[in-house]
Amino acid sequence: MQVEPDRDASDALLEQIHQALENATPLRIQGSNSKAFLGREVAGEVLDTRAHRGIVHYDPTELVITARAGTPLSDVLAALDACGQMLPCEPPSFGSEATVGGMIATGLSGPRRPWVGAVRDFVLGTRLITGSGKVLRLGGEVMKNVAGYDVSRLLVGSFGCLGVLTEVSLKVLPKPRHCLSISLDLPPAQALDTLTEWGQQPLPISAAAHDGQRLYVRLEGGEGSVTAAHQRLGGEPLDSAFWAALNEQRLAFFDEGLPLWRLSLPNNLGPLTLPAEQLIDWAGAQRWLKTDAPDIQSLAQALGGHATCFTPGASDTPFQPLAPALLRYHRQLKAQLDPQGLFNPGRMYAEL
Template identity: 75%
Template sequence: MSMDRDMSQTLLEQVNQALNEGTPLRIQGSNSKAMLGNPVAGEVLDTRNHRGIVSYDPTELVLTARAGTPLREIEAALHEAGQMLPCEPPHLGPEATLGGMVAAGLSGPRRPWAGSVRDFVLGTRVITGHGKLLRFGGEVMKNVAGYDVSRLMAGSFGCLGLLTEVSLKVLPRPRLCLSLRLAMGRNEALVELAEWGQQPLP
């Protein structure tokens, strides 16, 4: 717990120093999603030292981890318990982090049926541009505390603040998965997709 507080304090000090000096910051973890959005100039604020799973209770389907935690570590812990991140976030790099996943807001092919990253964010800890460490949401699925600011962080690309910690809802992994692969050209695939879209398929 003290390590978490120390690292949060270090990040907070970096933000406050940049604020006092008028220095723009470029928030990044592994930088795997740098090609997304507009180019950002500024002093790099690396979150990767602020890592680790804070709490995970498989029976509650809730995981809380620091923003610099690699997604592969989170997915390994979930896999061991027979669970998964339902939004299937793309890594786009071997060291992709939880903070980058939420900040980019990218979801995988399960999104139309399971939901997006935003749908599974329960709570966040954020350092604002005014140098304040704030907490939004919580670690429960039924949160009636008002407008859910924590979900706004999904897809915000760091514009609303620096994520330091995220609580996520997780789900059981399917017992069986089957992938089908159909070889066809682009035009033929578009025709097939249009036809499938008109049918009552799951």
């Protein structure tokens, strides 16, 4: 495959948006389409961001990287890795061509999320083309510029419904000096109780999952603290590739079959009787279910969380329905940034 050169294609994106405004033509924003399975189907002219690519600025000493939206996520990760740094939130790719813009639009975070934060916690600033054809610069490249009503972070998880992201600045962190993964033979209920107990102690845990048979834990930090934690917790050494397989949904649990649901729940719920085979992640705060049972979103809401369907076509409302007050806020924000409803209409909700 021919590799596209790094270049600024923001003028071309802006021109396409102006033409869409003149013709009242909706636009379907996409990068590599690696996460197109999420959300509702969108009808419209394709606006492809991949020509707008490249790392604009990277200062390892300042722990900040700025990249255009169409930049392959793998390019950013490689640049960080060469300097011993990382995106702490471990965004999944679901494909080798996943883009930085897609990472922001979907807002998905990996196994480390409960211990370091989500994608939105590392967004410092963005550049955005609104549905009125205006170019906005939001936030900045240092933490002191990120305060108050931060629109940049509202873009995370907005699935392109608010505007065309052209550039993003991200806070990065040094990679851990030492990493060790272990597995323990614990049933789910005992594993969750144990994780609750461990969570109250100064242990260098950065990931915890349970597949119904065994508890999997990742320890990260200085070699001494990791070694001491391993001696204290016990467990058998585990290939660290497990976490990438979990994050990219390559484990056997995710094989084709029943619809896949992601439940985001309070982390103190403990064992749950759910109508499905489940995989527990984030020490219990994220539960993956394989089920065709009805009313999964109602169940999640009753538990104080929300549910998202990851299987295309399995649900007319793949995202948790919004309460009337929240829907009103979403509509008001959409009206401010995309008054003609140009971008990804209906991708998240039919009302938007």
